[in-house]
Amino acid sequence: MTDTYNYDDVKPVQIRSDEPELCQILYDDEYEHTMGILLALMRDKEYSERALHITEQGIELLASHYTIWYYRFEILTTLNKNLFDELDWVEQIALENQKNYQIWNYRQLLVEKIIESGADFSPYREYPLLGEMLEEDVKNHHVWSYRKWLVERFDLFHAPKEVSFVNSKIDEDVRNNSAWTHRHFLLFGKPSLVDETLVNDEVEYVKMKIELCPQNASSWTYLLGIYRRAKKPLGELHEFCLQFANGMAESESTADTDESQDKAEVKSSFALEMLARIYVEQKEIAKAKRAYTLLADKYDPIRKNYWEYQKSVIV
Template sequence: MYQERPEWEDVIPLPQDDGALPLAQIAYTDEYAEAMSYLRALMAKDEHSERALEITEHIIEMNPAHYTVWLYRANIVFALGKDLRKEVEWLNEKALRHEKNYQIWHHRQLIIDKLDDSTGEADFIAKMFQKDAKNYHVWSYRQWLVKRFGLWEKGELEYVEYLLEQDVRNNSAWSHRFFLVCGNGQELTEEIVQRELGYVSDNIFLAPQNPSPWNYIRGILQRAKLPMSRIEKTCTYYAPLDNPEKIKSSHALDILAEIYSTIPEQKDLAIQSLDLLSSTYDPIRTNYWNYRKTQIQKAAA
């Protein structure tokens, strides 16, 4: 207990004040309540010391989601000029134990930004993805790394492809690929578009009903300001309207309806696609497909 330690005897703890009659007072443990009381006292005078650093570690061990403590810790680390590499090593253990804690990754961002060196970060992220390859906080941090250190072409696409080989349905990896291809302000040349069309085609073949590659290529074509008709042949392969029993993808039907709705002489094919979606391949969204069908019919009228 802090009250029994000589090095803390100069500190007057500040207990939490919930008022006289709190409606829903949280039942903190005595250990946590006391530690927070001493932390408040240090924060009140903005103390940056070794003991302040120690108490933040103690509280984070008990409650790793306390973002105020994380921010105070960062300020202390910088003020004392602590070894940032050791702080990263300490963070590694915390991240592996608390996979879904975003405060850890925000703190890591502050430390790595101050360190101005991303060495080893990709390797540690790979460890995190071995536990959960769709961890949102880790992916957000990776995107920050790419932008902060200009890692657009430093093996990022290859790593995304590796992850998609492990799980073609990893929507987070597809999202990161889109970020890499479109997020650097580069022009989507015909060469890039052709590369992405080929890559998507190969992955759709593995799982035609996986929405991720369909959404991905839709985004690529929209960003490149190209018509969806560029993938008409791919769509008709997985959704042959002349042989509905062999349709393998509702997503292909959706895109065909979009393509044909813009061609006056093929609006009947658009309506056929929507009818198939409504009746057989995606009946849970019948109202939506019928709405799109109505819009096409109104436009034709």
């Protein structure tokens, strides 16, 4: 409703076309009236209390309307409003619109403006909201992206609170790829903080998680990412991978025969893929082809064409 302020002098912008349309949007009267006034004020660049009020009404009707969010930001800064109060107001909108990207972009604008003004701002102020959002949906991409922005903006790389948080999310669900991705950015996103001790500790950490759940793409991808970033030879993982594909060790002497395929015992297709990578790196072509054949024919046939391609390009 718009009756808190008077808008009688405003001629609403017409948002419904008079021309016939193939797929015409049927706006209800409230939406058409509110948006019409809002767009008229926006067009005239009016930065007033009544303009601020109607942006709230517009956001309640369509929270994904990016232009309204930016117009509201311009009004707030022009009127020199308390942006901490605005952050509090946005929290409820965020909780009611879990998948809305615009809210998080708007929140970044507010935080940057607060910092620009010289006010003290703690990134940990955001943690309760982020925690509540991730309780609702632990893989909410927009929330994780905002958390990544906080890490980068406030130099929270390796911050104990953040490490503890991501540990808890992985402990809750070791298959949470969002948590693994955040962990990699948190610990490896600032090269100056990466050393041999960190790399070795993370290798042991992820190995422990793989042992709990061998058929988990997220942890194997994380392990591969560590080795690539540290430029470590994958051959170091040979014995570890054989724990989950122990038939490979028994039949390496017979390489690509039917008998060796029968002996293979594979608990993790990702371990088998890693072995294939190791064999390619070590120029053990027959073993690499055998691993890809097992993936294509038995352990990951849904991607058979991909594995056959990988086998075909081995040189």
